[in-house]
Amino acid sequence: MPRRRRRLDVFEQRRFLGPLLIAPAVLFIAALVGAPLLLAIYLSFTNAHSGSLSGDFVGLANYTNEWRDPVFQSALRNTVLYTLVSQAIVLVGAGLIAHALIKPFRGRWFLRLLVLLPWAAPVALGTIGFLWMFDALFSVVNWTTVNDLMPGSGELHLYKIVNWVFARDFWPGFIQIGAIDPLAPPQWLGQTELAKAAIIGVHSWRILPFAVVIFLAGIASIPTEVEDAAKIDGATGLKKFFYVSLPLQLPIATVALLFGVVFTATDMAVVYILTHGGPFNSTHMLTTWAFDTGINSASLGPGAAISLYLLPVLAGIAILMLRFARKAEVS
């Protein structure tokens, strides 16, 4: 009887119970994240083709070859472009929406529901919705802008408003491309610049609700005493926004931004479904180009090298997140 008691004691000790509970998860993660990551790094130094796991060691050749490849270069530029522009849109939009939604007003829950909808749809399925909206022949976006929205009585052509903004000689070419010719409506997914705009639009659309949610949580966590103190000190309007609200919300904005960057830069579904990198490989991201190279062309080595170009970005974000976490702990 005493002996049995002692054996149970082993489980009672923190020293043993802790590792015992953690070990399965850690081993599983090491096997399914750590090992493939190391394998990806190994593959990127070989000329492995799919069909075999090993290839000849080629050193940095995959990395340097890709770096010189024009498609890779545009994929890299696009990844940066899509990520930066969509996150800028998301931050501004989410900031505005969250501020408007924080105080109760009639119909708030319904508007919140509508704003959060894109987050619930699986990425691939939402993107198919956009594929249909940007269809070459039946695009509802084009129909809405080109046709008279108030037939009979008054004229309301949205394209005229759009052109009043975009069709100006002093704009650089990539802005003038937003102008709409009602007789030849834009081919959203057929023209490089427009396709890029469409991709950025879809990325912003799906990340925005997530950022709104984070912002709402962050704003709600700011103690009301701060607001009151600012009011007593006579801070109002823009002054209050820049000196009180903005600094307090910076950490929240950072969290939303870092996650948004990760979600956008590492996504493959949006570009894969919307343009498949086309027209003429001009809208690829690193992820879709890695897929085309590694799976469709069966060049595992170069494909692994392409996707590993994402690693420095992710490492940078990881460092920023850890720094931020430590700061939050101190304060």
Next chain:
Amino acid sequence: MSLFRLPRRLGPYGIVVPFAIVLAFPFYWMTVTAFKSPTDLFNLENVPYSFGEGSPTWDNFTFLFTDTLFLTWVKNTFLVGGVVVAITLALAVPAGYALARLTGRWGQWLAIGIFLTYLVPPTLLFLPMSRLITELGLDNSKTSLMLVYPSFTVPFATWLLMGFFKTIPPELEEAALMDGASRLRALWRVVFPISLPGILTVVIFTFSLCVNEFVYAVTFISSSTERTVSVGVATDLIRGDVYQWGSLMAGTLLPSIPLAILYNVFLNRFIAGFTGGAFR
């Protein structure tokens, strides 16, 4: 006076309504399309927003259920999701509890390490994974997804659960320990029941991550009958020149509705877990 107040009262609407229209429009458009007949849909003379000849109709849904593999994909998604949820809970509940309670300084570093693995995306790992899956003879079967999906759900779930367990006061289990219960028994009888809401949240978000996943599913699986719903709709229904837009939109809409409801119900719990309680 009321005239001056007016802009302030209309302010929220002026900002939120335009955004809400843009953000929700694709869903509205999916719904309208899903109920349209082909003759109505492909007539350029028609106003797309209203129903014309032969619309509204259930034909697109009937087609989706009887002439495509949609129901097979839904079944596959539930199978994969169910198994992944079970694996995730079995690994993440003990780990999350241990990280929240039982370990010291190195436990903190381990927690950070687990969080960082969540930042390693499938798009970085899918090439070596596809090779490993082929070596294991699992290619072209949904078993491969059941094995691989926990690689991103376990870190996420462990992190979430750690946050939840930290909010439960340790005095509760200490009282049970005083009464002579073992630590495992205290965990099972005291901590587990209180943390059921947290566990339920993990179940829902793990499942929704499985529905969402695209990269692995499109890489590992090439036969239609083994696909999950996201990839099945995106690849099988779009293949070729003939787009069945009506049933395609019905197929995108149906999985999105239940997810939208669940997300809205569990929103607040999700935020608390996701930010690790940083904003409490």
